[in-house]
Amino acid sequence: MISTRIARTVHVAAMAAAFAGAFAAAAVAADGNDTKSGGNGRPEGVRGRQALIKVSGEGRATAAPDMAIVQLSVVKDAKSAREALDANNKAMAEVLSALKQGGIAERDLQTSGFAINPQYNYPQGNDGSNRPPELIGYQVVNGVTVRVRDLSNLGEVLDKSVTLGINQGGGIEFTKDKPDEVITEARKAAVADAIVKAKVLAEAAGVSLGRLIEISEQASRPEPVPMVRSMAKEFAADAVPIATGEQTYNVTVNVTFAIEQ
Structure with a gap:
């Protein structure tokens, strides 16, 4: 029994000595870090960070813009989708042909939207209740984006487009072709x-x-210079007045x- 107790005492003493050595090593390492940081506890990277x-x-x-981007659309209604599409195709073909003859290049004409929409009537009963919708026809919308590079022709382009069938759109954005x-x-x-x-x-x-x-x-x-005008035949004038203003670029x-x- 005595020998067993002695062995246990020696073992505990050895472990205590080992822990003491570990704590001492950690303290020495901490002192070394403080020395490297100037003794103020701050790492060199933080202390030496550049202001x-x-x-x-x-x-x-x-700068004055030299090009206009115009959104134009032809809208046609008819009893059937076929009739609405045929009427729309005829009007848009005439518009595109006139634009090309007026000096607009192929690269400056781009279809920007096409849709066939059924049109419904929503009747009410005598008692005020909603009755099932009734299909009354179709609407075809065909849009085109036009880049007008000669602004002196812009008013004429708008006027001819309305005369030939453009009846929706008219959004105009002035810009510069080469703003570098x-x-x-x-x-x-x-x-x-x-x-x-x-x-x-x-x-x-x-x-x-x-x-x-x-x-x-x-x-x-760039800050756009927009101009929005209602495009309908009854509002068409002999010459559409245009004000181009200036284009502003911010950096x-x-x-x-x-x-x-």
Whole structure:
């Protein structure tokens, strides 16, 4: 019994010594980390992180549009789908032929929608209850997108289209066919705006602006110049008045600068 107790005592003492050694090693490692971080408990990566200034710059440039995108549609109603389709086909064929003869290229004409819709009447009974719907005919809608590259002909294009059968649509968006040069001006203005902002922030903070770290551009779109006009024969004039205005392009950039220590 005595020998067994002695063995147990030796075993417990050995385990205590092992735990003590482990705790001592951990303490030494912690002291070493503190030494590397300057004794303040902060890792070198955090303590040495570079100070930055991040700003956004906005630039804008305008130019007169040189192209119009027009949405036009022919809508025809008839008792049967066949009759409505035949009437629509005849009117749209005349419109497309006139547009081509007027100088619109094939590449600038594109079908943008086609639909055959049944038309119903929803009668009510004498007691006010809803009766089953009655099919009364069909409506065929055929839409075309037209790019007019000579804006001086736009009024004439609209007038002829209405005369030949266009009776729905009239949405117009003015744009620039090749906007690269204008967008470049907007980009330069955006970067210049970002640099001015960064300099102001650095001066206000009492620091010096350092090197450029990063620059990126946000996706942007030109501000459209829309014009919507009701397209119906009774409203057609000898010459449709058109005001093209200006096209505005906006660019936003995100810029990051270092702060000199």
